[in-house]
Amino acid sequence: MTIAAPAKPARRAPRSRSSAETRIVRSIGEAIADRRLPPGTKLTEESLAEIFGVSRERVRKVLLLLAQRRVVTLIPNRGAFVAKPTAREAREVFEARRVIERSIMERLEGMPRPLPAEMLARLRDHETLEDAAEQAADRKAMIRLSGQFHLLLAEFAGNATLAGILADLIDRSGLAIAAFERQSSHTCSAEDHRRLIAALAGNAPGEAAALMIAHLDAVERQLDLDTKPETRIDLKAIFADEPA
Numbered sequence: 001m002t003i004a005a006p007a008k009p010a011r012r013a014p015r016s017r018s019s020a021e022t023r024i025v026r027s028i029g030e031a032i033a034d035r036r037l038p039p040g041t042k043l044t045e046e047s048l049a050e051i052f053g054v055s056r057e058r059v060r061k062v063l064l065l066l067a068q069r070r071v072v073t074l075i076p077n078r079g080a081f082v083a084k085p086t087a088r089e090a091r092e093v094f095e096a097r098r099v100i101e102r103s104i105m106e107r108l109e110g111m112p113r114p115l116p117a118e119m120l121a122r123l124r125d126h127e128t129l130e131d132a133a134e135q136a137a138d139r140k141a142m143i144r145l146s147g148q149f150h151l152l153l154a155e156f157a158g159n160a161t162l163a164g165i166l167a168d169l170i171d172r173s174g175l176a177i178a179a180f181e182r183q184s185s186h187t188c189s190a191e192d193h194r195r196l197i198a199a200l201a202g203n204a205p206g207e208a209a210a211l212m213i214a215h216l217d218a219v220e221r222q223l224d225l226d227t228k229p230e231t232r233i234d235l236k237a238i239f240a241d242e243p244a
């Protein structure tokens with residue numbers, strides 16, 4: 001299989017989208033993913049247009065795209081908000097992840113042994129980055145890297161459709177975790193990821209898939225259904241470094 005040219009999830013950028021829209025989608029998407037914009041935050045068109053130096057029409061297009069990915073909710077006459085999943089939606093997202101990621105692990109387990117050295121090297125390099133982020137207590141990097149680890153496995157499994165669905169589910173599980181996590185922990189344990197890599201490098205049938213299910217169960221167990229007090233978010237402060 002080819003490792004150097006990964007199958008990119010198809011949802012990222014329809015060809016017709018302008019580069020400004022792509023940039024804004026990415027900036028807002030990242031701010032949602034790393035929890036600077038928590039679930040329920042109001043995304044005012046006027047502020048975003050000013051922050052990113054674009055028209056309100058363009059902001060509306062961006063918000064529509066994010067709504068299609070279910071990370072933003074559009075409420076008539078009230079505007080756009082960072083999606084706030086219900087407890088039921090949170091459970092559904094994790095259930096969907098277990099189905100998809102079990103399949104991804106089974107595909108990887110079915111690959112000829114030994115696994116390509118380059119694949120293992122990339123997984124271990126990623127693990128080193130996760131360790132460094134954990135030691136530095138860099139929460140933003142930890143969240144980003146833990147999502148990337150799961151996408152890396154999907155990419156190696158070689159099914160771009162599964163990888164694309166998983167990319168959306170990872171964004172939505174990030175929102176579920178932000179909405180329901182018990183304390184300010186991060187999504188994944190680097191130790192779990194290390195054990196997953198070891199299981200893939202070894203060859204015990206079913207072990208890596210079982211570990212993945214246990215790992216996702218552990219992440220889901222961090223959730224608590226108690227609601228949190230609302231906090232006011234200053235959009236201009238969040239995007240202070242954005243070039244207009």
Ligand SMILES: [Zn+2]
Binds near residue numbers: 149187189192193
């Ligand atoms: Zn993980």
